[in-house]
Amino acid sequence: MKVTVVGAGNVGATCADVLAHREIANEIVLLDIKEGFAEGKALDIWESAPIGLYDSRTIGSTNDYSKTADSDVVVITSGLPRKPGMSRDDLIATNAGIVKTVTENVIKYSPNAVIIIVSNPLDVMTYCAYLNAKTVPNKVFGMAGVLDTARYRSFLALELNVSPKDIQAVLMGGHGDTMVPLPRYTTVAGIPVTELIAEDKLNEIIERTKFGGGEIVQLLGTSAWYAPGAAAAQMVEAVVRDQKRIFPVCAWLQGEYGMNDIYLGVPVVLGKNGIEKIIELDLNDAEKALLAESAEAVKVVMNVLDNMNATA
Secondary structure (H helix, E strand, C coil): CEEEEECCCHHHHHHHHHHHHCCCCCEEEEEECCCCHHHHHHHHHHHCHHHHCCCCEEEEEECCHHHHCCCCEEEECCCCCCCCCCCHHHHHHHHHHHHHHHHHHHHHHCCCCEEEECCCCHHHHHHHHHHHHCCCHHHEEECCHHHHHHHHHHHHHHHHCCCHHHEECCEEECCCCCCEECHHHCEECCEEHHHCCCHHHHHHHHHHHHCHHHHHHHHHCCCCCHHHHHHHHHHHHHHHCCCCEEEEEEEEEECHHHCEEEEEEEEEEEECCEEEEECCCCCCHHHHHHHHHHHHHHHHHHHHHHHHHHHC
16 A cells, blocks of 8 residues: 655644554655655654554655655645634635645546545635546545544543543534534533533533634644644545545535535545545534535635636
8 A cells, every 4th residue: 555645744744654653554655845855754754663663664755746656545735834814715826726736746646546635725625636636526535524523522521531532523514613513413432412511611612623723823823733644644544444434524515415516524434435425414404504604615715716717
């Protein structure tokens, strides 16, 4: 098995490091446009193999996509990170150009690869990759909900003073301020979370989750990387090992939840073919309204990309 991570910055390098330590692939290629950057990161990860006791080979490349040939899975993290005061939407023009170029090069050398997008703004960059990959939509999807639910579950674990291992949750919608955490589908060792926490406190945690990325930006002055990198690696593992894991991911909807031609976060089954099934939950009216609001916000940004392409 071969996995490529495009973008050797904090998120990409973290993803490659997690993949190597878990021995998810025999070969992990880390690629970046900055001279020597990916080579250095890959070498550093490989030099920790005797300590971490793993065999996955990490190889670095400066913009040489031939080294990514025949990858089974490609993770795209390329693009500018958010800065304080910058919304995800502010990134669209520059990052769309980057994702377009990367996707075209990836598909040239690995036409059958499953492509996982991490670049922001996530939903529209996944759409951008899909337009340029010209492949089936189940093989192009975005990492959003895995990260967002991890934040949600970690905050709940702190509040309840329990292990995050026992918390399961579903989160839908766009990757941003309009995401839709679903308390009705949140449990702690099978116990509905609403039986363990007051409504006002739960709402506070939901709001913190919605702005979880912004909280990190304010603290660090740049985007998060440990959790996003690990989230992307978890998705890669589900595909490479054909685990049939149920995760919320940014997927192309064609009629599901009454929506068409939109990339939006929904629960899916991930396996060797990428998205093997989109799970349609029986949402109540309030949940449907929140999802529709989130979809509208995503569609606005997708339209921006469409208009850019139309005038290009």
